Structure formats: structure tokens, C-alpha cells
Amino acid sequence: MxxxxxxxxxxxxxxxxxxxxxxxxxxxxxxxxxxxxxxxxxxxxxxxxxxxxxxxxxxxxxxxxxxxxxKGDKPKIGYGAEDIAHDPSKQNISIISTGGTVSSIIDYRTGAVHPKFTAADLIKANPELLDYANYNVKALYNILSENMQPKYWVEAAESIANDISDGSDGIVIAHGTDTLHYTAAALSFMLKTPVPIVITGAQRSSDRPSSDANMNLIDSVVAAKSDIAEVSVCMHGSLNDSYTYLHKGTKVRKMHTSRRDTFRSINYEPIAKIENHSVDINPNYRYTKRNENELEVNRAGEEKAGVIINY
Missing domain, CATH: 2.30.30.520 (SH3 type barrels.)
Known part of the structure; x- marks a missing residue:
């Protein structure tokens, strides 16, 4: 409770x-x-x-x-925790859950969506993820994205940096979609990274048959294994499940409340198209390559600041 x-x-x-x-x-x-x-x-x-x-x-x-x-039935949130086997032949990817629809399940009796799905639960709900990597999973927050605050960006940046220092080959952040692009921009300026950092979300919760979470998560892991060592956003590129786009963290925006392809690159082209779990990098995009940068974290920030966005 x-x-x-x-x-x-x-x-x-x-x-x-x-x-x-x-x-x-x-x-x-x-x-x-x-x-x-x-x-x-x-x-x-x-x-x-x-x-x-x-x-x-x-x-x-x-x-x-x-x-x-x-008296009502106690809501059954999540699947419980259990160890995930380690495969030394695979890369090590960190999945960090902050909450939001991609990290939620719906109570069909009340219609309420609960941000109580942990990062470990995401793997249990999407077992195909185990084909791609080993995972270090943790729930940093269990909040809806409208409750994201600047101080959480600092904590997220520090958590990401710790995982990279501990040997993660890539980072995937599960985030609510309403403020996902703000977090992407903030982390882009706060982190200089030697590995990919991919932020993803879902328009429909993971336990629904129509959810877009599965494809977004899997393609985000594929992107986190790639050579693109930047902060990016991975979301559906079309209304169906045909492909996703990888957007630059400072050039992406949510354009619609419910469309699967709601995230678009603004005055910019997507970094890459991910189709059939393969990354096709935009030949016009000059990206920072894996291990090209040393890890740096900029923790400076002023919470009492207005934000003006000009597209």
C-alpha cells in the first residue's frame, strides 16, 4: 500500500x-x-x-x-523475484525500472494501472529477453512519469554510472511516456557514456494483449548491445509491430497520447531503425561509438528553473 x-x-x-x-x-x-x-x-x-x-x-x-x-481481493502485482541464470557468452545489460505503463500492470476489476511491475517482472513477462543478454535488474522508482522530478534525474544518472562502472555493456531504462523525452534530454546532458543508454516505454501495460512493451523492450536491449554509445529513445516506429526507431535523446518528443508511434525525432532523422531485432544505423548520423568516451557524470542542476522548449 x-x-x-x-x-x-x-x-x-x-x-x-x-x-x-x-x-x-x-x-x-x-x-x-x-x-x-x-x-x-x-x-x-x-x-x-x-x-x-x-x-x-x-x-x-x-x-x-x-x-x-x-472486502476485495488483494491486487496481485508482479510475479515475484527469482534468480536469472548467467550466460558468459552474452553481453551484460542493466534494466532499470522507474515505473510508468511499461512497468505497470492493470487491475481489470478497477481499471487502475499500478506502477508496481519491477524490472525483474519485466523479464518474466517478456522471457524472450533472455535470448539476447544477461541482465542486472532493479527498480529505481515505482512512480508514474508525471511525478518525475529533477532530483530523480540526478539519482538515475548516478545509478546508471554505477552500473557502467560495475561492468554493464549497456543500459535500458523503463520509463513512463509522458515525461520520457524530458528524462532523455536531461540524461543526455548529464552523462558522457562509453556504452549505449536506451530509454523506452509503452503506451499499453505489459500484461495486456495489445501491449507495445514487448517489442519496445526487446529492441531496446538490441540497441543497448549496439555500438551507439549515446542516450537514445527506442519506441514503435509504426502503428503495428513491424519496427521501432531509435531517436537521439535531445531530439525526440511525444506527439500523441495513445498512438504506438507517438515518439518522433523533431527537425532531425532517427538514429536508427530496428527491424527483426537488427539495428540499421542511419548513414547520415555520426554517432559516438562504444568506448570512445570515458564515463563522466554531471550532477549539477537547479530544480527551481523554468523549462522553455522551442521546436
């Missing part, structure tokens, strides 16, 4: 957990619905309910009384 302090104590005192059907009475108003989870950095003192109408509502718990209507 990601409810904390005031809300957590309120729920515990009333014997309520996520998934329960409850009624909240407040003065002359009452709300009845299924208690949903919240993101880890949401403001305290509120509960989120899914109403019978299908809409979600946030309710401030101050001066309210809660009534348990029906």
Missing part, C-alpha cells in the same frame, strides 16, 4: 485495504466505491475511490467516517 501517515492510519483504524468497497460519509455527502492505490509521492490525507459510474474521485479524509461495505 502506498498510502502513508495520515491516510494509512485512517485506513488501518477502519480495517480497510486497497480493493475494498467502502463508503465515505462527509457531512451530508457520501461516496461509495472501490479503494484504489495511489502513487508514492501523492499528497497525504486523501483517498481515491472508483465509483460505480467508472469515474475516480479523490476524497479528503478530514472530518469523515469510513464504512467497509465489502
Amino acid at each position: 502506498t498510502y502513508k501517515e495520515i491516510a494509512k492510519k485512517y485506513l488501518e483504524n477502519n480495517g480497510i485495504t486497497i480493493g475494498d468497497t467502502i463508503k465515505i460519509n462527509k457531512e451530508d455527502i457520501s461516496y461509495e466505491g472501490i479503494l484504489l492505490d495511489r502513487s508514492e509521492d501523492s499528497e497525504d490525507g486523501y483517498l481515491v475511490l472508483k465509483l460505480d459510474s467508472g469515474y475516480n474521485v479523490g476524497v479528503a479524509i478530514e472530518n469523515t467516517q469510513a464504512e467497509l461495505i465489502q
Whole structure:
């Protein structure tokens, strides 16, 4: 449960957990619905309910009384952790999960998407990944991308640098799509890297039949094994599952809320096209090659700064 302090104590005192059907009475108003989870950095003192109408509502718990209507099934998030076999003939790729749809699963009863899928779960949901590399997997955050903050970029850069120093041959970052391009740009300026760093996401969660996560993840691993030692973004290049594009981290933008090919290079060509798990590098692009740079991390930054984007 990601409810904390005031809300957590309120729920515990009333014997309520996520998934329960409850009624909240407040003065002359009452709300009845299924208690949903919240993101880890949401403001305290509120509960989120899914109403019978299908809409979600946030309710401030101050001066309210809660009534348990029906206990719900505990949400089954993830697959559990287990060791992944190491193959000395394969490259070592780090997968770092920050949350978002690519690292989420959907609760079909409530319609809520939970950013609780860990990096290890991604491999269990996409076992084909094991054909391509060995993996060091970790969940750096479990947040939705709209909650990404500049201080997290610094922490992500340090985590990436540690993995590279420990021998990773490439990095894949699973990220929510709404702010993915901001993180790509920030890390591009913060890191000088001797290995590929590939950021990817999904428009639909990994456990859905229509998910684009599988192809994006596999092609990101393929890109992380390549010779392109830069920060890039790997996402669908078309509406179907035919190919992905690899975009330069400072030249990419999300253009649509739901299209699979939502990410485009702006005033620029993609670095490469990845089709049938093979990287076809754009002959017009002069890229930084693997081991051409020494690892450097720029941790300087000002959080209280406005961002102006001019395309």
C-alpha cells in the first residue's frame, strides 16, 4: 500500500485495504466505491475511490467516517523475484525500472494501472529477453512519469554510472511516456557514456494483449548491445509491430497520447531503425561509438528553473 501517515492510519483504524468497497460519509455527502492505490509521492490525507459510474474521485479524509461495505481481493502485482541464470557468452545489460505503463500492470476489476511491475517482472513477462543478454535488474522508482522530478534525474544518472562502472555493456531504462523525452534530454546532458543508454516505454501495460512493451523492450536491449554509445529513445516506429526507431535523446518528443508511434525525432532523422531485432544505423548520423568516451557524470542542476522548449 502506498498510502502513508495520515491516510494509512485512517485506513488501518477502519480495517480497510486497497480493493475494498467502502463508503465515505462527509457531512451530508457520501461516496461509495472501490479503494484504489495511489502513487508514492501523492499528497497525504486523501483517498481515491472508483465509483460505480467508472469515474475516480479523490476524497479528503478530514472530518469523515469510513464504512467497509465489502472486502476485495488483494491486487496481485508482479510475479515475484527469482534468480536469472548467467550466460558468459552474452553481453551484460542493466534494466532499470522507474515505473510508468511499461512497468505497470492493470487491475481489470478497477481499471487502475499500478506502477508496481519491477524490472525483474519485466523479464518474466517478456522471457524472450533472455535470448539476447544477461541482465542486472532493479527498480529505481515505482512512480508514474508525471511525478518525475529533477532530483530523480540526478539519482538515475548516478545509478546508471554505477552500473557502467560495475561492468554493464549497456543500459535500458523503463520509463513512463509522458515525461520520457524530458528524462532523455536531461540524461543526455548529464552523462558522457562509453556504452549505449536506451530509454523506452509503452503506451499499453505489459500484461495486456495489445501491449507495445514487448517489442519496445526487446529492441531496446538490441540497441543497448549496439555500438551507439549515446542516450537514445527506442519506441514503435509504426502503428503495428513491424519496427521501432531509435531517436537521439535531445531530439525526440511525444506527439500523441495513445498512438504506438507517438515518439518522433523533431527537425532531425532517427538514429536508427530496428527491424527483426537488427539495428540499421542511419548513414547520415555520426554517432559516438562504444568506448570512445570515458564515463563522466554531471550532477549539477537547479530544480527551481523554468523549462522553455522551442521546436
